[in-house]
Amino acid sequence: MRAFDHRHPLVWDLHLTGFWMTAALIDYHGGGWLNVTRDRDNPDWLVLALSLGLSLPLLGRRAHPRAVLLALAPLALVNAWTGIALQATMLQLLVVFHIALRRPARNLWWATALITTPVAVMAARHPQGSPDQDIAPVLMSIAVAAAIGITVRTRRDHTEALEDRARRLEIERDQQAQLAAAAERARIAREMHDIIGHNLSVITGLADGGKYAAAKSPERAAQALHAIATTSRQALGELRRLLDVLREDEQTRAPHPELTPQPTLTDLTQLIDGVRAAGLPVHTTTHGSPTLSPGRQLTVYRVIQESLTNTLKHSGPGTRAHIELSYEEKGAVTATVTDTGTGAPDRTARRGGGRGLPGMQERTALYGGTLEAGPRPHPEQGWRVHLHLPEESPQ
Structure with a gap:
């Protein structure tokens, strides 16, 4: 009604x-x-x-x-x-x-x-009769009519306020969902850049090495092709898992998507071996023992991975890389990746257009850390990436 x-x-x-x-x-x-x-x-x-x-x-x-x-x-x-x-x-x-x-x-x-x-x-x-017999009933009737009106008005305003609040909460919920979806897509985009970019750089290094080895050492060329195939399958599997996460259609989503844990510091050995196989000599120095949370381990891993990927892309022939890790108490860690390449000017020119450096900075900012990336000081040549994550705050 x-x-x-x-x-x-x-x-x-x-x-x-x-x-x-x-x-x-x-x-x-x-x-x-x-x-x-x-x-x-x-x-x-x-x-x-x-x-x-x-x-x-x-x-x-x-x-x-x-x-x-x-x-x-x-x-x-x-x-x-x-x-x-x-x-x-x-x-x-x-x-x-x-x-x-x-x-x-x-x-x-x-x-x-x-x-x-x-x-x-x-x-x-x-x-x-007396005048109050005429006036008093009228005043009481006016008071009752006004009280009913005020009561209905108060209830109506309260209902409208609740409806408005529910409407605003619904809008806020939708906005929060959109922000969460955007943040998750940005995170997945960073993962795709780190994983696919690194694997493609390794494949490129292996292909270049295999091309030069084909004429002199067919066995080395075959090893390079085998490594290329292995790395390609790994990259394809990672890409498939990420695309399964991005699918929004429930009918097309896999009922049991293949899931793998995020890499940790224990996976650094496999990462460095792959880079070495691509032709980049890497030396590592470690101080202390890691006591980091999984999120901090992933940040350190991705920063090192991105640094080595950039070295493979831009450093030039004859480059060597060095990784120094220093683990401190209460989860603090310092990681420094340097190389002796001659491609620093090219990397400087590409800093504004790529996703590598912004992705490393975003990961570092999540834990209140600092990240420095730039050419090594004169007279040294090459590139230096320095990461520091402070102590973990108590929960």
Whole structure:
């Protein structure tokens, strides 16, 4: 019913106005007003006019309650002055209800004064008992009508506030989901860059080495091709797993996707062996023993992987790399990767367009660490990447 009234307010207004107008006319035609009137000598046309005048304006009670009450005031005053005392004046309480429902509460003061003035006039001009017997019931009726209006208004405002809050929470939930999805896609993009980029760089190094070895040592060339095939299968498997995660269609998603744990520091040996097989000599120095959380181990692993990948891509022939790891107490770690390559200018030019350095910086920032990447100080040549992760904060 509320929904229908919201869509077609005129229908309800016409029905309610017609109902009260009919009641007023029955009171007039049936002579019911004679039971409460204080002057029976008033003409019928005046009684009829007041009956219609006190009921018809209710049609605009919702849209313009103050204007309707002002329009009823002179009619109520005539009703009191003549002593007709039609009960239709009680219809002003409907208007009071809508004033309390739709207008500021201060409007109730002048509405009360406007309604009680004719009552006071009737009590003075046509007394019937003490004046308080006429005024007190009217004041109580006004208070009840206003209280009902305020109660309905408070409940309506509370409901609207709850609906608005639910709507905002739903929007916030959707935004959080979108942000989480974007963050997850960015993370997967970093993983794809680190994994696929590294493997392709290794494959490129193996292919170049196999090309030079084919003429002089067919066995070395065959070993290079075997390593290329192994690395390619590994890269293809990693790519397939990442693409399975990116699929959003439940019907096309694998029911049991193949999952592998994220690499840790124990996988560094396999990583370095692959880089060595691609033709880049790598020397490692380790101080202390690792006591890092899995997330910190992944960060160190990816930074070293990206550094070695960049060395394979840009360092040039005859390059050597050195990795120095220093493990400190409470999860602090320092990793430095240097090379002796001559491709530093090329790497500097590509820093702004690639994803490698931003990805390393994002990973480092997650744990409040620092990352420095740039050419080694003169007179040394080559490139240096320095990572430091501070102590883990207590949970």
